Amino acid sequence: MIVRAPSRSVLRAWGFALAVGSVILPALPLGGLFAQPPIPLAVLWAAYGWAAEDESSWRAPVTLILLGLLHDQMAGGPYGLFPALYLSAYLIGRVAAVVMSSPNLLSLWGGFAVTALLTVAIARVLAPLGLGDNVSVEPYAEAALITTALFPFVRPLYMSAGSASRPQPGVR
């Protein structure tokens, strides 16, 4: 019996569903288990993976904007905070995809860890502007840490480990 591996589009659809779920589930009254953290920020996976795979399409950033606005709506605002975080992850991922000439799982993981860390720094700057000085990014950092730890398990949903589909330096 031959089991065919799911196609790339199917994996991408599952990845998108996971990203949407990570935005909506914490808002539903399902208990602390579904709060954020411990629920990972799956949109960060999507932003990083789509940045590496989806080279020039407008769909990835627009989807990230919409998911960010949805997250802002669910979290009670302010509008713009989560889109900024997700788009920065996308742009960092774009830079990382060009820089990594021979990507493997470890370098992808490391790149994602750096991306998540940078989004924490951006959140540290933006969150007090929108939510006041009392706000802490500690829960966001925890969620980013959990997201980074789980990255290898969900990586196939967002990007392939091979370098075929990723842009190389100086080559398209």
Place this chain on the structure above:
Amino acid sequence: MARRRSSVRRAGAARKITPGVLIAIVALVGAGALVFTHAGRNAGLVQSTMQAGDDGAAVAGRSATGPLRAGESVFDRIGAMWDESARIQRLEQENRDLRAWRDLAQRLAERNARYEALLRMPRDTFGEGADVEHSIAAQLVLDSGGPFMRTLVANAGAVHGVRVGYIAVNENGLIGRVVSVGQQTSRVLMLDDYNSRIPVLGEASRVRAVLAGQASHPPELYTAPFQQQNPRLDFIVGAQSLREGERIITSGDGGLYPRGIPVGQAHRDSDGSWHVSLAAAQRPIDFVRILPYAGMAAPEATATPNEAPPLNSTSTVASIGRNTMAPPPTLAPTPAVARPRPATDPNAAAPPQPLQPTATQPAPVTAAQNHPPAQTPPREPTQTPPATAPAASPAGGAPPVGTPR
């Protein structure tokens, strides 16, 4: 040659900004500006958009979680069957202990009531100033959903009479305050949100403090919906008097919260800081009561000289018609035999006046109007202490407003 041209084109294309990146950069700048200018939160259009979104999300969330909530109770019952006998034994033991505590509590309550009657102490009422009788019942339908805020969405909005500033409580205690109101829903800022700062009071020690939300996430995984974390107590005045396990209530300072709403119990951490385990979080928060509360006006704004104080039945302010302490020597020199008070003291001899509270119950407003003018002329300028009198005389010796001396 063609091959060479192609490679040149590719190399040049790598330096071009793709549409996706361009969109991302523009949108990132826009999002940052939205947050930076606070327009993402406070602007009228954004506010109404967010409230409309809350209304829609509340309906969707309620529908999505309905079956799951119904199933929760079934699973709980099935789970409880496993250790039923042990649970019954534990409950019986707890019941025996509680009976002993109940007897003790009843005796102490009776004694306390007698002391209060002797001292004419005003009672701590629940939510003084709030319109408890006209509270609005609602159900929580959405959680905050993000790592930055701790808010809840209740399915009662402007059409139900909810306004910004109303207080959300459940059967156990305070949950938070309404910060945003849509047509069908309202958003409640929880006590453990980072931006939540409320003045509180130790019920026994009367120590005042500020309850500061911190929304930290301890390693435990809470399985109850709308679980609240334990906020921190800051700016404690007289912290040495605060007791472990003491009940914490709202103090009403600042006028944002009514006084006397149970908040939780104080607990001291190993590092010396105090936390409050929230009373509202004892059980999963589902149904809430939203109490209409408009705050209290400053005395300067409502000053009406030569009039009796606007006492009502919900106030804990007691107007004491009979002196419970010796008057100051400058006004009425008291001989050594003044304690116990002689029978010739006009206040002591006076019959019970309507303005006097019976035991601990404050007097209604109509009582002052029905009072005979010969004994208590509340609107008489010569009898009523002037506005500057309390400031000029010692606080303890100032006569109660609206009562004869």
